[in-house]
Amino acid sequence: MFRPGLFKRKIKKGKRGEDLPEPHEGLPDSHRPSGLCPRCGKQSSFDIAGSLPATFDSSYTIDHSGKEERGLIDRVSSLICRHCKQGVVVVEEEWVGDHPGKEAKTGGEVSYRGIHWWPIPEAYLSSDIPDEIAGVFAEAAKSLYANCPRAFAVMARRALEAICADKGETSGILADRLDNLKSKGILQPTLADWAKEVRLIGNVGAHFDPIQTVTMEDAKQLVSFLRELLKYLYELPAELARRKLEGKQSKDPQEQT
Numbered sequence: 507m508f509r510p511g512l513f514k515r516k517i518k519k520g521k522r523g524e525d526l527p528e529p530h531e532g533l534p535d536s537h538r539p540s541g542l543c544p545r546c547g548k549q550s551s552f553d554i555a556g557s558l559p560a561t562f563d564s565s566y567t568i569d570h571s572g573k574e575e576r577g578l579i580d581r582v583s584s585l586i587c588r589h590c591k592q593g594v595v596v597v598e599e600e601w602v603g604d605h606p607g608k609e610a611k612t613g614g615e616v617s618y619r620g621i622h623w624w625p626i627p628e629a630y631l632s633s634d635i636p637d638e639i640a641g642v643f644a645e646a647a648k649s650l651y652a653n654c655p656r657a658f659a660v661m662a663r664r665a666l667e668a669i670c671a672d673k674g675e676t677s678g679i680l681a682d683r684l685d686n687l688k689s690k691g692i693l694q695p696t697l698a699d700w701a702k703e704v705r706l707i708g709n710v711g712a713h714f715d716p717i718q719t720v721t722m723e724d725a726k727q728l729v730s731f732l733r734e735l736l737k738y739l740y741e742l743p744a745e746l747a748r749r750k751l752e753g754k755q756s757k758d759p760q761e762q763t
């Protein structure tokens with residue numbers, strides 16, 4: 507069960523005087539009920555609707571009333587987004603202090619932290635993005651949020667290749683293809699420069715396979731870059747085209763050809 511007393515910090519208050527969790531960039535769980543909502547894609551805070559056991563270990567504890575409780579390795583929590591009012595289901599594993607329960611060598615406060623989320627964040631993209639690219643990105647996102655950074659990197663690089671191919675760049679290393687898109691004026695220079703900073707795009711050493719050493723930090727950089735790229739190349743131009751069309755239609759129909 508969620509215990510607000512676990513947080514040793516100054517608690518911020520919401521509009522109705524409720525406690526607000528600290529904002530952060532990750533996904534919400536009962537340990538930190540704030541962050542990116544997998545439903546609405548907004549930064550939000552969450553109410554915990556409840557938790558149920560999933561996997562037990564062999565230990566037992568006695569609660570205040572003398573009742574025996576089985577030790578839990580993981581559990582499922584339902585969190586309600588305060589923005590879209592929808593539920594998010596999180597599979598959470600036990601942590602003791604600052605380590606997962608299975609690794610814990612010393613004691614500490616018990617908390618439960620997310621390892622899987624439903625719906626899967628960022629798995630469903632705007633219909634402005636070509637299906638093939640959106641499909642590859644969805645597979646990448648599923649891997650990332652299942653804590654599989656190497657599988658993510660493979661799919662994310664494939665998504666980048668698909669984007670480059672869609673824009674006419676089909677050969678050479680990824681970093682060069684992105685550079686070519688910049689030279690052609692298709693890619694904004696800031697994004698092309700950002701690409702150089704993303705280790706997994708730039709690292710092409712002949713005797714070093716960057717996919718073998720992908721950290722979650724690398725993966726997060728790559729997914730941020732990919733999202734911005736999709737926004738810039740597909741979503742913003744489509745939105746602009748729709749607005750122009752709406753503007754045209756709202757004018758005198760006589761002016762239209």
Ligand SMILES: [Zn+2]
Nearest residue numbers: 543546587590
């Ligand atoms: Zn939401």
